[in-house]
Amino acid sequence: MNCPYCLSEVSVDAYVCNICSRDIYLFKPMMLKVADLEDKLAAIPSAEVYELRIAELENLLEEQNHQLEKRSFFTWIFDITLYLIVPLLLLLLAHWLITVVYDTKMIYLRIISIVLPLPFAYFLFKSHAHRLLPWFMGVVFLAITSVIGMSWITSLVDKSPVWPQNLFEWKEVLEYSVSIAFSFLTGMLLGRVAYASKQRRRQAGVMNALIQLASTQSAGGVSIQGVHGLMKSLQEYGGTVVALGTTAVSIYTGLKGIVGG
Numbered sequence: 001m002n003c004p005y006c007l008s009e010v011s012v013d014a015y016v017c018n019i020c021s022r023d024i025y026l027f028k029p030m031m032l033k034v035a036d037l038e039d040k041l042a043a044i045p046s047a048e049v050y051e052l053r054i055a056e057l058e059n060l061l062e063e064q065n066h067q068l069e070k071r072s073f074f075t076w077i078f079d080i081t082l083y084l085i086v087p088l089l090l091l092l093l094a095h096w097l098i099t100v101v102y103d104t105k106m107i108y109l110r111i112i113s114i115v116l117p118l119p120f121a122y123f124l125f126k127s128h129a130h131r132l133l134p135w136f137m138g139v140v141f142l143a144i145t146s147v148i149g150m151s152w153i154t155s156l157v158d159k160s161p162v163w164p165q166n167l168f169e170w171k172e173v174l175e176y177s178v179s180i181a182f183s184f185l186t187g188m189l190l191g192r193v194a195y196a197s198k199q200r201r202r203q204a205g206v207m208n209a210l211i212q213l214a215s216t217q218s219a220g221g222v223s224i225q226g227v228h229g230l231m232k233s234l235q236e237y238g239g240t241v242v243a244l245g246t247t248a249v250s251i252y253t254g255l256k257g258i259v260g261g
Contacts, residue, residue, distance in 0.1 A: 002031075083124045084138050087117050088146055091180070095150040100157055113180050117142065118187040125191025126198075135188065143181040147173050 003010050003017040010017055012032075091113060098109045121139075124130065148162070151173070155162045164170040 079124065080138065083120045084142050087120045087184075088142055088149070090116055091146045092149045092153065096153050099150075099154060110176075110179070113146070113176070114183050117180055117184040118190075121184045121187025122191040122194070125188050126194040127191075129195060132188070136185075139181045139184045139188075142184060143177040146180055147177050 002008065003020060003022070006017060006020040006022075008017065008019040010019075012035075016023055094112045094116070095109055098104055098106070098112075121135075124135075151162050151164075154160060164173050
């Protein structure tokens with residue numbers, strides 16, 4: 001702490017400067033505040049320290065982003081393997097058992113092809129949100145590869161051509177592929193409905209509070225709570241109705257050739 005008159009160093013407990021002998025009693029509070037501010041300024045790191053810290057944080061953020069990208073890549077590989085490759089192998093195994101090993105009715109294979117992809121897609125989309133376009137392409141891959149693989153297995157046994165030879169066979173292959181694809185799409189839609197329902201339950205507390213706040217108001221005799229209930233019902237059942245529609249298409253395309261024949 002310095003004397004305000006001669007700027008010489010004085011003790012914190014002194015009220016008179018020992019150099020110029022002037023009274024510093026009135027200046028003492030201000031001098032203490034100035035000394036405190038000087039100590040705080042001295043404790044502040046320099047600009048170089050902040051720059052080094054910023055660079056360190058940027059490097060850490062870059063490493064974390066790299067780890068997330070790497071984890072996302074492995075997550076994609078795991079999801080593709082579990083939800084596309086596994087059902088594909090199971091469909092081919094079912095085809096081999098039914099047509100080659102047991103040589104039983106094809107309707108069992110059609111039923112398995114309709115039912116088997118659905119739970120895989122359901123649990124995939126129930127776990128967390130997914131983009132539809134990449135998985136729609138995966139559905140096309142699953143359906144086409146399954147039918148081609150089944151035709152290849154049949155060709156190994158009876159030496160028949162792998163690819164369809166006439167319009168009727170192409171139509172049958174298309175219907176079979178569509179039934180598998182719509183089964184997977186049905187699971188996707190039901191999974192999204194389940195995921196959305198889970199998200200809504202998490203937000204239920206906030207929504208209920210807002211409804212209670214606005215329930216005292218009404219417009220044209222329609223309560224806000226009633227409107228919200230209607231909107232919630234449409235959200236819950238709309239996806240289910242669409243999923244049931246895709247299920248019907250899957251069953252129809254899968255069994256039409258056998259039942260109709």
